[in-house]
Amino acid sequence: MQSSLFPDPAPEHPLLAPLNPEQRRAVTTTRGALLVLAGAGSGKTRVITHRIAWLIEHEHVSPWQILAMTFTNKAAGEMRERVIQTVGDGAKDVWLGTFHKIGVRMLQQLAPQAGLRAGFSIYDTDDQVRTINRVMKALNLSDSTYKPKQFAQFIDRCKNRLQLPQDPKLLDEVESDFDKKALAVYGAYEAEMRTADAVDFGDLIMRPTIVLANNPGLRQNWSNRFRYVLVDEFQDTNAAQFELLKLLTSEHGNLCVVGDDDQSIYSWRGAEVGNILGFPQMFPNTTTIKLERNYRSTGHILAASTAVVSHNRNRHGKVLWTESGDGELLTLHVAHTERDEADWAARTLEQMRTAGTSLSHMAVFYRTNAQSRVLEESMRRFRLPYVLIGGQRFYERAEVKDALSWLRLLVNPQDSAGWERAIHAPRRGIGDATVELVAQRARARGISLPEAADDLLVLNQAGRSAEKLRTFQNLLRSLRDGIEGLRADTVGAQVLKASGIRAALQVDKDPDAQDRLENLDALLAAMAEHADTAEDPSLRGFLEQVALVSDTDRLGDGAKVSMMTMHSAKGLEFDVVVVVGLEEGILPHANSLAEGREGRDLEEERRLLYVAMTRARKRLFLAHARTRRRFGGPEMQADPSRFLAQIPEERIRVEGGRAASHSWTQGSSWSSSTTTGRSGGWAQKPQPTGGSFTPRQRPVVEQEPVFQRGDPDSPFQPGTRVQHGSFGGGTVLDADGYGSDARLTVRFDSVAVGVKKLIARFVRVQASP
């Protein structure tokens, strides 16, 4: 069916033996520009690792001449491991890492040209916002209607497109009041970053790119150094990243990009699908290879996910196929509330475990991190071990950030954001007034906060808290003097002690203080591990790692269910996948439904579901709840996601509650809705594509019936006869709440049972006598 028109290059070579013809071509086409359109589960990682191995073993390229870029540390780690497995330890010299990691390594070597000192700091989003806040104060914009985050977004957007504040094109584009102010903030922010010897995430790509672009000699050197450049997940590159790739391959043009336009889900971060869609035009002699054979999923899963994504108009278009059988049907569960949904997820996973699947091969995906809480609760209730991927990161906890800010100050004495944090960690009698004094001095002289503090002390203008400030500065200096040649974790221990961070927590009566202390110990443990195992065991190396690696990147240790957002799921695969919250407003997310975006956001939401579905190897469970609370408010009606209607009905089975689209036509059908089975669902009805669940097409009743105590419409009027699975028949005494969650007080007929309080969903209303 998909046999190649090209003869197999060298099928007898052991590296090529496990590959199909297209994969072989992708591995052996080493010269020039190569675009590999790799469908989900088509063996993309295998192609990249074998290609690297092929270059080294067959073409005798030195490992250090190969550069391989990924987007996540997970992907980089996996790839590194697999390459080493294939070619041995020689592969350790391959430059393999995330774009940002490669950016840092380049910047370390290009620091002088980039105007940075060797120990420069990497600011995270939090540091960035702090800096913008300070800049806004300086520009008297603190009271403006715009928030620091908006300016941060503006700055990121500029950097993703390689636009410096003085860029003439940027100046041209500026029109609105916001743009004008944002540009001013951007300029001042850059100046501030320079005084602090700091870079942000955007800089990690933009700065090396600009250096190479402005310096033909360096560009030549770097491009000659890397003879072969490979990029994974190319659909997620932004303009700056693509430009960097062009510069790095300018001497030889050996650029191999692998990606899938259907899995482009990061446009909000500046990714341009155009990079992959227009790649052949950009590199005129591009070889294009499509990998369309899927090795991962069952036929049903593949067909269902393909059906969904094929509703998108803006795509290359691939036809994935598989030789594995159809497998089990997909399952759609209709839950009443998000809690029911979570419980069902836990129960389903438990069943899968009983049936023999290891928990480490199961995952639950959701759209927003906020959805994880209910799921966690259910997992705990059902005693299912789980790992949360993403979410609140270890290194973002306040006490950990406090300790890190001290460490950063030791490596980079000009780190203003670190200084601003460290001076309050712990509280030392220096308040905002003093900090503001320092900030003003820094502004006036164009220097960093720590330097300005020294400046004020020398001039005796540090105000009331001068002595405390002097103690702080001296402490920093003496710590800095003593760390030469020490292990990172030794320094860490010293800092925790000398700063008073640990002591302050030890006397803290807050019940969480113990947890925080344990987190600090965990930080020290991480530092020790780093000192023992890392390629660059220095403190600087540790801080760099912290800035670029989220701790939860590692997964799959132990028999635990993985829980993560659909975004983090990209690149992973699991035997059993459960996707929850498939409702309008969640997926597609409400923010993607705004007017005037030509449906592009909606298409990205659809791709997100596609990514989620295609992670599954054997079983795929989908769920939506009929009501959900947002912001802890009351349960609100939620409509099933329009994307569900795009799954062919013969691929999916509806289970659980009465199908949503029937509930409002049948009155209080919810009272019997816990009966499992297939009591007529939307899947039985022929559905036109394009979403028959949109509100305007629904029957008139918009609101789920809500019953409060004493509500005359409630089917649970006092006196109503009900039936319970184990307690038998009884009579309702009182009802409170609404829907299936109503709390009932029931006198059961059996004297042994007596009066019980229970939840409405556990009883059936008996037919009227």
Added chain:
DNA sequence: ATTGCTAGGTTTTTT
């Protein structure tokens, strides 16, 4: 200067 309270916003996704 620090603590403790309230109000208001928050939830899209991440290197």
Added chain:
DNA sequence: ACCTAGCAAT
């Protein structure tokens, strides 16, 4: 429901 920034009280 939860977190934060901003305010009043100490």
